[in-house]
Amino acid sequence: MNWVAPIKDEETIEAFGEALKKIDYKYYIMFELGIGTGLQLQDILAFKNKDVRGKSEIEVTIGKKKAKNVFKIPKELQKVIMEYTEGKKPTDYLILGHKTKNKPVSREQAYRVFRRAGTEVGLMSIGAQTMRKTFAYRYYKETGDIYYLQSLFNHASPSITYRFIGEKPNVELFMRKLTPKENERSRLVLYMDGNGKKRIDNIIASLTDIRDNLDSPANPDSFYGKVQCLLEELDSLMDSYEKAE
Numbered sequence: 001m002n003w004v005a006p007i008k009d010e011e012t013i014e015a016f017g018e019a020l021k022k023i024d025y026k027y028y029i030m031f032e033l034g035i036g037t038g039l040q041l042q043d044i045l046a047f048k049n050k051d052v053r054g055k056s057e058i059e060v061t062i063g064k065k066k067a068k069n070v071f072k073i074p075k076e077l078q079k080v081i082m083e084y085t086e087g088k089k090p091t092d093y094l095i096l097g098h099k100t101k102n103k104p105v106s107r108e109q110a111y112r113v114f115r116r117a118g119t120e121v122g123l124m125s126i127g128a129q130t131m132r133k134t135f136a137y138r139y140y141k142e143t144g145d146i147y148y149l150q151s152l153f154n155h156a157s158p159s160i161t162y163r164f165i166g167e168k169p170n171v172e173l174f175m176r177k178l179t180p181k182e183n184e185r186s187r188l189v190l191y192m193d194g195n196g197k198k199r200i201d202n203i204i205a206s207l208t209d210i211r212d213n214l215d216s217p218a219n220p221d222s223f224y225g226k227v228q229c230l231l232e233e234l235d236s237l238m239d240s241y242e243k244a245e
Contacts, residue, residue, distance in 0.1 A: 004127035006137035006165055007035075012121060013134065019117035026105070027113050029084050030095050034131025035138070036077040038152055041128045045104045050090035052081050062154045069152055137165045 007013050013035065020027040033044050033052070043060050052058065057072045073081070085094070093104040111128060118126035136149050146169075150161045162169045190196030210227060213219065 004129045004133065005125045006133035007123065007130065008134075008137060012123065015121040016117055016123060019120045020113065023113055023117060025084075026095050027110070027117070029080070030105075030110065031131060032077060032080060033073075033094075035134045036074050037071040038132050038135040038139070038149075039071050040132055041107060041110060045093075045095055045107065045110065047094040048090065049085045049088050049092055049094055052094060053085045053090070054078075054082065067154050069154065071152070133165055136161070137167070140165055140167065 007016060017028055017031055020031050030041075030044055033039060034041065037058070039058070039060065047058075052073070055073060056075075056078060057070050059068055059070050061067070062069050089102075092102050095105045095110075097103045097105040097109065107128065114126050114128075114130065118124065132153075136153070139149060140146060146158045146161050149155075149165075150158050153161065153164070155161045155164070159169060210230075214227070
């Protein structure tokens with residue numbers, strides 16, 4: 001399965017939304033609700049009109065641990081939902097699969113529509129997570145608050161959330177925002193069985209091996225490309241580490 005990326009520019013988001021409108025306006029509503037709140041596709045498809053009409057936030061159960069999280073609905077999106085649900089039965093599904101039956105659109109149909117609209121606007125990396133990742137990417141770029149997204153999506157760590165949106169971790173920010181309890185836990189983990197020293201020794205051994213082979217004429221150009229990227233990342237990490245209080 002290909003990795004699904006967020007839609008990162010507003011022009012493409014608008015074009016994708018317009019392509020969905022041409023197929024059926026309900027898919028545009030589905031998309032707007034997804035990128036406006038961060039809700040998962042299956043949750044959106046399960047909503048009935050009464051679940052979202054006139055609401056400023058929605059509580060949803062997430063994951064195997066049944067954690068409950070609250071997703072906020074922006075005011076502009078609230079207006080769009082009010083207009084879309086006007087005159088419709090409260091007990092009807094928000095995204096109806098068929099006009100004569102009160103059943104929601106299937107995930108498979110929603111995915112097919114997304115692929116069709118994506119092809120029309122040149123988006124090849126599209127899927128069920130596109131809406132959620134796009135919401136997260138936009139929120140992070142606007143606020144820089146990875147911790148809110150981590151909590152909202154019930155991720156185990158900020159690094160998972162960074163990977164989710166395809167962004168590099170802000171190491172300086174991450175180290176500055178560790179709580180005293182997290183710092184204490186880090187001390188225990190690194191002390192236990194010399195774990196910290198072993199990990200550092202492994203890194204030193206790997207870097208030493210790279211250094212010792214740097215002048216070998218047998219190395220392909222790709223080797224130097226990888227080393228250059230590695231060193232640039234290490235330079236950035238060390239700079240953030242030294243600046244962190």
